[in-house]
Structures are given as C-alpha cells and as structure tokens.
Amino acid sequence: MGSTERIREYLDYKGITKYKFCNDLGFSNKFLDNSSNMGTDKACKILHYYPEINSEWLLTGNGSMIKEDNTNIVIMNNDRKTIDSLHVSQxxxxxxxxxxxxxxxxxxxxxxxxxxxxxxxxxxxxxxxxxxxxxxxxxxxxxxxxxxxxxxxxxxxxxxxxxxxxxxxxxxxxxxxxxxxxxxxxxxxxxxxxxxxxxxxxxxxxxxxxxxxxxxxxxxxxxxxxx
Known part of the structure; x- marks a missing residue:
C-alpha cells in the first residue's frame, strides 16, 4: 500500500471528502487517484495540516494511523520551495x-x-x-x-x-x-x-x-x- 492509499484510508476514517482534502491543501483533484508514494514536500504539508497522523504510518505503513499520545509534532517546512530529505531515525x-x-x-x-x-x-x-x-x-x-x-x-x-x-x-x-x-x-x-x-x-x-x-x-x- 502506498502513502496515497493510506491517506485515502485516513480520509475514510475521518469522514473527510477527497475534494475537501485536495482543496484545503492546494493539491490537484487527481492527487489521490494513484497508489504511489507521495513526495517529501506533500507529506510534510499533510503532516502539518493533520498533526494527529502518525508520520511513520504515513510514510512507511508501520505503526498506528493516529498518534497514540497527546503530543503534537508539527514539521515546519510545508511551504518552502526547497525539499528536505527525511531521516528514518536520528x-x-x-x-x-x-x-x-x-x-x-x-x-x-x-x-x-x-x-x-x-x-x-x-x-x-x-x-x-x-x-x-x-x-x-x-x-x-x-x-x-x-x-x-x-x-x-x-x-x-x-x-x-x-x-x-x-x-x-x-x-x-x-x-x-x-x-x-x-x-x-x-x-x-x-x-x-x-x-x-x-x-x-x-x-x-x-x-x-x-x-x-x-x-x-x-x-x-x-x-x-x-x-
């Protein structure tokens, strides 16, 4: 399952329409039509807009969909033109x-x-x-x-x-x-x-x-x- 498929799973779980998701984040309406992994910039923007999503689950499929604790982690580079590489562990x-x-x-x-x-x-x-x-x-x-x-x-x-x-x-x-x-x-x-x-x-x-x-x-x- 690719990360876009996992986003569709999250939207179904939350009752959010694909149109609202794409419109809120400024994505193309066809963004969720494929089953591939998304780019780093889009992943960062999604995690910034939906901070309850477990980043490890979104990017790798491991762990739970929703963060298990009550800690918000916000990645700050969602609007920057450059793309940061993500480090699996540091x-x-x-x-x-x-x-x-x-x-x-x-x-x-x-x-x-x-x-x-x-x-x-x-x-x-x-x-x-x-x-x-x-x-x-x-x-x-x-x-x-x-x-x-x-x-x-x-x-x-x-x-x-x-x-x-x-x-x-x-x-x-x-x-x-x-x-x-x-x-x-x-x-x-x-x-x-x-x-x-x-x-x-x-x-x-x-x-x-x-x-x-x-x-x-x-x-x-x-x-x-x-x-």
Missing amino acids: EIPLYDLEAVAGLRELFSSGKPQRVLDTIKIPNLPKCDGAISVTGDSMYPLLKSGDIILYKETEFDNIFFGEMYLLSVKLNDWEEYITVKYVQKSEQGQEFVKLVSQNSHHQPKDIHISKISALALIKASIRINTMM
Whole structure:
C-alpha cells in the first residue's frame, strides 16, 4: 500500500471528502487517484495540516494511523520551495539553553553543552538540536514551553519568509534570543525584517551584522496534557 492509499484510508476514517482534502491543501483533484508514494514536500504539508497522523504510518505503513499520545509534532517546512530529505531515525539533543552563554556559544564554541535529554522522531528532516521556547512572540503557532527542533545555518543560506531561531546582539556582552519569521527589509539588503506571529509584537528591521547565530526551525513539539 502506498502513502496515497493510506491517506485515502485516513480520509475514510475521518469522514473527510477527497475534494475537501485536495482543496484545503492546494493539491490537484487527481492527487489521490494513484497508489504511489507521495513526495517529501506533500507529506510534510499533510503532516502539518493533520498533526494527529502518525508520520511513520504515513510514510512507511508501520505503526498506528493516529498518534497514540497527546503530543503534537508539527514539521515546519510545508511551504518552502526547497525539499528536505527525511531521516528514518536520528537522535536529537535537547539542550538546556539557560546553562549556555547564548546561541553563539551553543552553536560554535565546540565545547560540550548540557543535554537534558534526546528526542527521537522517525522520518524528520535533519536537525542539529532542540530547545524549549520562552515568550509569546510566535503565539499561537508556538507557546512558551513548546520544544523547537532546529538546523543551524548561515545568513547566506536564508530562506526569506521562514521561521528562524536567532540571536541578536544588543551590545558587546548581551544578546537577544528569539524565534521570528525573517523577511526582506525595505531598508535594503543589509537589513532584515523580524516578524512575529503574535500581532501584539511589532515587526522590527535590524542590520544583518547584529545577527550572531541563526537556525532554521524544522519542527515543533507541544505537550497538551501531562495526565
């Protein structure tokens, strides 16, 4: 059974019509007519739109259709033009950011860092690490306490419009760590605009020299209940 067949099985289980599915996700109406495996970009978009689907089941047929716990895992690259390769198995370190001098220290010092635990999620894009979110600038997409999984990158490889974990230098000894959408700035190529999901936070243009560390957000994890 291919992944498109498994999607048809899920739609039947949920009582969702093929037309609504294709219309909601912007797919061709003939997308579900074949029985082959779908591409990575479409799989990521489906898992983002229907977070209760077990990603391992969708991609391989193994495991249950619906996630057995009450944890939402959202893969963040559903609208990007590039396609990430999915890794069947990887162990991602969850870092204690409070025990680190900052993102720059975490990313480039080369020193061992405090790892609280490791995260294993099948068929996830390659990630370098994970940290817990603080603040409400990306609410409701992200809320304080959510875990974000990231891939370190350089400014030259930025995809404008994507969500990034970044460190902004306030002065020679302070940095501001935040999660924002990074967009092109009207002030020129030497600037970027940092945009929040939360409408109460105003966009801010900063000079690129102020960015001391940068990582693309690949996925997020939200624990809905501890019961």
